[in-house]
Amino acid sequence: MARRLFVENGFHATGIAAIAKESGVAVQQLYRDFPAKEDIIAAIVEADCERIADQNTLNTAVANKDRAGIIGWLTTTPCHKDESGDRMFLEIAAEGARNDRIRSIFQGIRDQADENISRAFAGLMDSDMVEDEHRTLAQAFMIVSFGSIFLRTLNQEPVTPASEKLITCLIESATP
Known part of the structure; x- marks a missing residue:
């Protein structure tokens, strides 16, 4: 419920009372479970990350x-x-640019x-240790991923062909 309200109304326009009402929970109970809105955001982010990251x-x-498995994981992210x-x-x-607590969550x-x-890139390069080259590829990968999220949300159109091409280039550069 809180997630939907944050998406629809934004962080600032969504108050604890609205979240409590939408969730059918008393405001006092919500404050016991989540002392601040940032704690609700942290719980949402944690659940989303676990779902999307597919750590296992x-x-x-x-x-x-398993090179094919690593590539499969990278290309679905x-x-x-x-x-x-x-x-x-x-x-x-956006809120992270104004709010240190949200910035900390986003940094996490x-x-x-x-x-x-x-x-994943270390694995593709047959390395058991993550090195600077792997971190650089990961940073480039995240730039493509974050840019894809931004463009498809802002323009409300798919950017899959371009993003897939860039990801493929990064993966191919990690070939030993």
Whole structure:
């Protein structure tokens, strides 16, 4: 419920009372569970990251040195279209520019994504350790992914061919 309200109305226009009403929970109970709106955002982000990151698939592919599995994981990440999730992501990013707590949450998302994507590129390059080259590829990958989210949300049109081409170039550059 809170997620939908944040997406529809924005962070500032969504109050705790509205979230409580929409959720059918007393305001006091909501404050006991989430002392601030930022705590609600943190819970939403954590759930979204777990769902999208598909950590088990990546871990298995890296552990088994399954190149096709790693490539499959990488190629589904930026192409995961979720209109509500994309709008939520952009709302968090915009609020992060004004709010240190939200910036910290957003930085946590970025750090987790960077670690996962760096490990994937290390795996593609037959390395057991993440090195600077893997981090650089991960950063380029995230630029493409974040840019794709921004463009498809703002323009309300797919950017899949361009984003897939760029991701393919990054993956091919990681060929040992």
